[in-house]
Amino acid sequence: IGNLTVLIVLFFGKGHSKRLNKYLANLAVSDLFIGVLCAPFVYWNFMLGEWIFPPALCPATQFILLSSVFVTSATLTVIGVERYVATFFAFSRAYFWFKVKSTKIITIIWLAGLAYAAIPLEHTYVDIQVATSSNSGQCKYDNNLSVGKKQTFLLINFLLTFAVPSVILIFSYTAIIRKLIRI
Secondary structure, three states: OHHHHHHHHHHHOOOOOHHHHHHHHHHHHHHHHHHHHHHHHHHHHHHHOOEOOOOOHHHHHHHHHHHHHHHHHHHHHHHHHHHHHHHHOOOOHHHHHHHHOHHHHHHHHHHHHHHHHHOOHHHOEEEEOOOOOOOOEEEEOOOOOOHHHHHHHHHHHHHHHHHHHHHHHHHHHHHHHHHHHHO
16 A cells, blocks of 8 residues: 555656656555555465465466565665765766666666576476365475575675665765765
């Protein structure tokens, strides 16, 4: 409901910065994808300890989850960098670039997120447990992957969606705060 409200306000309200509104709308959309298309399935899988949904939903859910998390993380990072550039270089080409290219930036973020989420897609499946009486199983994303490849993917996932964005955001917002305190 909150993300739908954000989208309604952004699209039908009177906004000051259409560029920032695009980024906020992008965050709301990616959060809606996680909340509507992933959370219910992941929740029930966790609570029941097994995948009770059609097998095709397992890779679809993982794909949407990975791409949406990537998009959210990248969008927050771009907002932080854009605010940094706006604060320190308001009359530069970089600021003008952020101003003019926000739609292209969002498109690139989504394409990168979709490409990134497609990497483990072929290895995602439902492992049917022979011991259960039903045809339920476990949704797994590591079919036929070596331990090294699993660890490499998890490390890259951690770096791309948490560590690198966190460092960039800490730097940009700390610099902005320091500048505002000096003023």
